[in-house]
Amino acid sequence: MSAESMLATREASGSEVVSQEVQAVFAAGELGKLIEAVVRRGYTVFGPTVRDGAIVYDRVESAQDLPAGWTDEQAPGQYRLKRRDDDALFGYVVGPQSWKKYLHPAEVRLWSAERQGGTFRILNNEAKPKAPQAFLGVRACELAAIAVQDRVLLEDKYRDAIYGARRPGTFLIAVQCTQSAPTCFCASMGTGPAVANGADLILTELLGEAGHRFLVKAGSERGAEVLAELKTTPVTDADLEAAEAGVKQAASQQVRSIDNHGIKELLYQNFEHPRWDNVAARCLTCANCTMVCPTCFCTTVEDVSDVTGDHAERWRRWDSCFTQNFSYIHGGSIRTSGKARYRQWMTHKLASWIDQFGSSGCVGCGRCITWCPVGIDITEEVRALREGDSHGKP
Numbered sequence: 001m002s003a004e005s006m007l008a009t010r011e012a013s014g015s016e017v018v019s020q021e022v023q024a025v026f027a028a029g030e031l032g033k034l035i036e037a038v039v040r041r042g043y044t045v046f047g048p049t050v051r052d053g054a055i056v057y058d059r060v061e062s063a064q065d066l067p068a069g070w071t072d073e074q075a076p077g078q079y080r081l082k083r084r085d086d087d088a089l090f091g092y093v094v095g096p097q098s099w100k101k102y103l104h105p106a107e108v109r110l111w112s113a114e115r116q117g118g119t120f121r122i123l124n125n126e127a128k129p130k131a132p133q134a135f136l137g138v139r140a141c142e143l144a145a146i147a148v149q150d151r152v153l154l155e156d157k158y159r160d161a162i163y164g165a166r167r168p169g170t171f172l173i174a175v176q177c178t179q180s181a182p183t184c185f186c187a188s189m190g191t192g193p194a195v196a197n198g199a200d201l202i203l204t205e206l207l208g209e210a211g212h213r214f215l216v217k218a219g220s221e222r223g224a225e226v227l228a229e230l231k232t233t234p235v236t237d238a239d240l241e242a243a244e245a246g247v248k249q250a251a252s253q254q255v256r257s258i259d260n261h262g263i264k265e266l267l268y269q270n271f272e273h274p275r276w277d278n279v280a281a282r283c284l285t286c287a288n289c290t291m292v293c294p295t296c297f298c299t300t301v302e303d304v305s306d307v308t309g310d311h312a313e314r315w316r317r318w319d320s321c322f323t324q325n326f327s328y329i330h331g332g333s334i335r336t337s338g339k340a341r342y343r344q345w346m347t348h349k350l351a352s353w354i355d356q357f358g359s360s361g362c363v364g365c366g367r368c369i370t371w372c373p374v375g376i377d378i379t380e381e382v383r384a385l386r387e388g389d390s391h392g393k394p
Ligand code: SF4
Pocket: 289, 292, 293, 294, 295, 296, 349, 361, 362, 363, 364, 365, 366, 367, 368, 369, 378
């Protein structure tokens, strides 16, 4: 299949030429060729791998690096990997990491300085990726999270140069979810599990009697060009139905949700709700929820020097509104209690984010629920506020 014939239907979207209609099926064994085709175009490919008992994103050089036959079991404060009874390559939901580790890295050296005689020299040595990046296995909620960070870090008054050096040109290969974890609630946030657009290629993994294969749709010209290098077969009605049923199943499996109706007003009107004391009594202010969140973007700057005093460095690191120092201004921290910090986080995510950036700061990935050591659940906290329910606690 040539790229030209696949691009019969075209639609301009910014600078990209997007094909909405290019669909095909390829056998799972072709996935390695897809990775090779992207690498040949100069990208470094990152995707899901198994490490330290979790699905984590890392460099992927072949399909052998993918988590074949693994799935994840998630619940508030719980995560574990488990063997599947098939060889699904994307048979898990989401792990603790998100793509922000590559686009908005946890640590970046901004510059270093060296003493030279009676003066010093500043070196601007912030590390940039050597090659453009490609992400394999991007979930619908993660595409939504990337769009949220684009809005915050590229499209606002202050453009973030570090994000700006990484994000443009990123090749995105999405994989639609055909199963959800009990912690997922993307359906209620309107961010998944179906992938609508925003990716160069959109895959749906199909297993069953017709064999292990992928339904693929090209979302851009460069995606269609990669697809043209694979051995594909035409899509059948049965393939389309299987993919649709899988995504519908993922949506119907979701047991958590957020009712977003009037949510901004709900949060703004409940600064003094007793539920904040309730959640503060459980919250350890460990900041895990903000570290795993694919949209949280706050950072701090730290200066370090060696013992000789001849070399100093300035680093930018992820920070969190759950740390006391984060709100330190002249005279002290303005959010000294856990209650103030949890309230700040949730009110920003679900209310003031809308005022600042025009959308919710939450995409419903559920990571903050899974990775909270005490299982605090943002959906439950919203419900409690809405119902005026403090569960009989302070
Ligand atoms: S707040 Fe929680 S559920 Fe929402 S995007 Fe962040 S980690 Fe995911």
